[in-house]
């Protein structure tokens with residue numbers, strides 16, 4: 103999400119560098135096939151990756167719908183394989199557009215299912231936990247100044263999205279920094295929370311490449327969505343603070359290529375991360391300036407920045423604002439006070 107609707111800088115290929123198509127063709131030669139599967143969400147298609155090895159491995163599977171399944175099958179067929187040949191499905195994180203079809207694929211193929219160990223319970227309890235998280239979201243919106251009408255309306259929309267998800271039964275829990283052996287390559291499992299609490303990056307150190315899920319995207323910033331902690335305990339993640347710590351770790355990685363859950367391959371992750379940090383620093387000062395004008399709740403800050411979008415995307419924009427107010431509070435620059443159940447941010451005295 104950016105202040106202006108379009109963020110033209112990211113998509114321009116480096117002069118003389120390979121095009122995204124060339125990068126993906128090269129990856130396919132190495133046995134890694136990008137399969138773009140449709141989603142009903144604004145983000146557009148989700149990239150799943152089929153890795154030829156022993157076992158034949160699928161990273162993410164797309165949302166649960168007839169259309170997504172038939173396109174996934176078709177894309178897999180084009181690589182000369184079939185769903186039934188898959189021996190392992192890997193989840194990059196808990197979001198519906200990535201995990202909805204994992205159970206279907208696992209049932210049809212008999213494949214094992216791997217995911218971060220800390221995410222196992224959350225993935226298995228998908229329906230109940232997602233509904234609880236929806237209730238959390240309504241409470242968070244009300245507390246931060248979104249009207250009841252809008253908050254309830256948004257809950258209906260989110261509840262209807264749950265049909266595209268499904269429970270995921272993980273048979274192979276993965277510890278942070280363990281190795282996932284795929285026969286001809288091994289992937290180091292790296293927990294990188296922020297966009298979601300379960301974000302996991304899979305690093306092929308030998309080939310200097312990684313599967314990023316939504317941890318880093320080439321064309322848009324990964325929204326650090328506020329969420330319930332993975333263990334299901336009440337409260338919320340400090341998602342932007344977590345995300346920055348994760349990006350700092352990822353920035354140190356030695357990589358030529360990151361393959362993301364949406365959009366084009368990333369060839370220079372350091373430059374992209376620096377760009378994300380710079381944009382965030384600008385937004386931090388902008389939000390501080392708005393609070394300096396006069397104290398207000400997070401939703402009013404979102405309205406000052408995004409106008410009407412703060413209504414249609416109330417939770418997304420709130421996550422963005424609260425991510426930054428978490429940082430400003432940590433820096434001692436603002437405080438949060440309770441005014442009859444409403445959280446109001448003001449400059450620290």
Ligand SMILES: [Zn+2]
Nearest residue numbers: 197297298316
């Ligand atoms: Zn996601």
